[in-house]
Amino acid sequence: MKHITFYLDFISPYAYLAFEELPVALMGLSYSVRYKPVFLGGLLKHNGVLGPAEVPPKRAWIYRHVQWLAQRQGVELAFPAMHPFNPLGLLRLAIATQAQGLPNRYVCETLFKHVWTGGADAADAARLQAVTALLAPGREPGEDSVKAQLKAHSDEAIAQGVFGVPSYEVDGKVFWGLDALPMLRAYLEGDAWLADNDADKRWNAVQAIPSGIPSRTA
Structure with missing residues (x-):
């Protein structure tokens, strides 16, 4: 089992759609999943990039794209009243529901639905209080340990090479994005390109391809 x-x-929204699609995409395979909340803003800052919603034309495209993808997948999706918003309260609530900070699928589903259905303010204090009462975490989300x-x-995500969400790590390999789910399935199935004797060499070879654009730190 992987x-x-x-x-x-x-x-x-892509993490929400990937969360909904994962059981379908991997149907019939033997695997286990650990859900790890991470602060996307921290990943972006570490890598020195703007958030997708900070580039106005990209923001508009993403909002169109995810709504189209949602109806194609048959997933209910309504944008919250404001987006982006500060997700730390929800992330900390998810962490607080389990001793090792690994929320189960029910918790993650509840919080994704809190954000992505109904069109309400995802960061509203009263709504956050209500979903906290529903999930009844074993610790206070504001605790230092959380x-x-x-x-x-x-x-940990940064150390693994994660730069965005959704990302899926298995056997030290990171697959990024909703559209990476078919590739993840192929890997779990033992796809020859990903699993033969030269697979790791191919996987890592891309890092040696020279760039013709100077780095920002140069």
């Missing part, structure tokens, strides 16, 4: 770590942030676990998850 073990998948699913890195997510509830702010991401904040530390969220940071540890994010630091």
Whole structure:
């Protein structure tokens, strides 16, 4: 059985769609999933890139695209009253529901639905209080231990090479994005291109391709 770590942030519509699609995309395979909330803003800052919603034309395209994808997948999706928003309250709530900061699928589903159905303000204090009461976490989301676990998850993700969400790590390999689910399935099935003797060499060879654009730190 393969073990998948699913890195997510509830702010991401693509993470929501991938969360909904994962059981369908991997149907019939033997695997387990650990859901790890991470702060997308921290990943973006570490890599020195703007968030998708900080580039106005890209923001408009993403909002169109995810609505089209949702209706194609048969997934209910309504944008929250404001987006982007500060997701830290939801991330910390998810972390607080489990001792190791690994929320189960029900918790993640509840929080994704909180954001992506109904069209309400995802960060509204009263709504956050209500969903906290529903999930009844074993710890206070504002505790230092919860904040530390969220940071540890994010630091771990960065160390693994995660730069965005949704990302799925298995056997040290990171697959990024909703559209990577077919590739993830192929890997789990033992696809020859990904699993033969030269697979790791091919996987890592892309890092040696020279870039013709100077780095920002040069």
